[in-house]
Amino acid sequence: MSIANLGSFNEILKSNKSFTIASHVDPDGDSIGSVLSLTLALKKMGKCAEPVIIDKIPEKYKFLPGNKLISNQFSSRSDVLISLDSSDINRLGLNEDIRDYGNIIVNIDHHKNNALFGDLNIVDSSASSAGEIVYQLIKDKIKIDNDIAINIYTSIITDTGSARYSNTTPLCLRILADLVDIGVKPDYVSRQVFEKRTLSSIKLLKLALDTLELLENNKIAAMYITQEMLEVSKAMEEETEGIINYAREIDGVEVAVLFREKEKSVTKVGLRSNEWVDVSKIAEKFNGGGHLRAAGCIVELPINQARAVVLNAVSAALADNGGILCKE
Numbered sequence: 567m568s569i570a571n572l573g574s575f576n577e578i579l580k581s582n583k584s585f586t587i588a589s590h591v592d593p594d595g596d597s598i599g600s601v602l603s604l605t606l607a608l609k610k611m612g613k614c615a616e617p618v619i620i621d622k623i624p625e626k627y628k629f630l631p632g633n634k635l636i637s638n639q640f641s642s643r644s645d646v647l648i649s650l651d652s653s654d655i656n657r658l659g660l661n662e663d664i665r666d667y668g669n670i671i672v673n674i675d676h677h678k679n680n681a682l683f684g685d686l687n688i689v690d691s692s693a694s695s696a697g698e699i700v701y702q703l704i705k706d707k708i709k710i711d712n713d714i715a716i717n718i719y720t721s722i723i724t725d726t727g728s729a730r731y732s733n734t735t736p737l738c739l740r741i742l743a744d745l746v747d748i749g750v751k752p753d754y755v756s757r758q759v760f761e762k763r764t765l766s767s768i769k770l771l772k773l774a775l776d777t778l779e780l781l782e783n784n785k786i787a788a789m790y791i792t793q794e795m796l797e798v799s800k801a802m803e804e805e806t807e808g809i810i811n812y813a814r815e816i817d818g819v820e821v822a823v824l825f826r827e828k829e830k831s832v833t834k835v836g837l838r839s840n841e842w843v844d845v846s847k848i849a850e851k852f853n854g855g856g857h858l859r860a861a862g863c864i865v866e867l868p869i870n871q872a873r874a875v876v877l878n879a880v881s882a883a884l885a886d887n888g889g890i891l892c893k894e
């Protein structure tokens with residue numbers, strides 16, 4: 567249970583007063599949960615802490631304690647800017663230089679392709695989530711209260727699919743147990759995060775399932791979502807989350823791909839794998855990244871062209887691996 571660079575982190579904490587806690591655009595449970603847990607912990611330590619996510623917070627995460635504190639733009643320069651769950655600076659959605667907003671940059675992440683852009687980098691690709699790293703950083707400094715615990719719990723269960731994915735470790739299960747000891751109600755959090763579906767999201771799911779196609783002997787399952795489908799279903803973009811799992815869960819499928827039309831010539835691509843394909847390597851070919859079993863990229867092409875080039879790369883990855891199990 568040791569964190570590299572804990573000493574330097576403690577030194578930075580001790581000698582600075584104001585902190586900006588930031589995470590990536592297109593926020594998910596881990597980015598929001600890790601930002602809020604660290605923000606609340608720093609406040610408990612008597613620091614000024616401002617959480618920033620330059621994007622809309624999805625409705626379903628608005629139950630998280632402290633979410634109203636999050637601002638959607640950077641304001642003043644802090645002593646320290648802490649980036650969470652973001653493999654590179656661009657993921658923060660900043661147009662300006664990151665140095666405009668922090669004298670010291672601390673980069674806390676669990677993506678294995680992290681660009682190590684911080685003055686201090688606390689990057690552990692074996693961690694289930696950024697929230698898990700936050701837990702280890704703060705556990706000996708403050709008494710973790712229920713509000714902080716719910717945020718870390720949400721980080722871990724969203725990034726591990728409720729402790730089902732291959733990034734579920736004994737450590738993250740122990741942390742979940744600690745958080746339940748503190749007072750987190752697993753059924754309450756699960757209901758907020760996984761079981762509250764809007765009618766519009768079900769309508770969107772129906773449209774997306776209609777686009778399902780299977781390739782390479784049913785080893786690849788692909789779906790797409792166009793802007794028109796969002797309009798017809800009246801779904802919001804955030805409601806596309808989780809749809810890719812319907813493709814991934816088909817028996818025999820190794821790689822699932824979901825294409826989302828962001829603009830006429832910008833396509834967002836989500837990639838998931840089940841057993842042996844490293845989808846982060848496929849995403850990296852298109853300047854994206856992620857993890858072994860979950861990755862993504864943005865392709866500056868209309869959705870049909872994006873489908874063609876990415877599916878080619880997925881087929882090539884399947885052929886490359888040749889079915890040899892790639893160990894984690």
Ligand SMILES: [Mn+2]
Pocket residue numbers: 596597651676694695696725
């Ligand atoms: Mn994460």
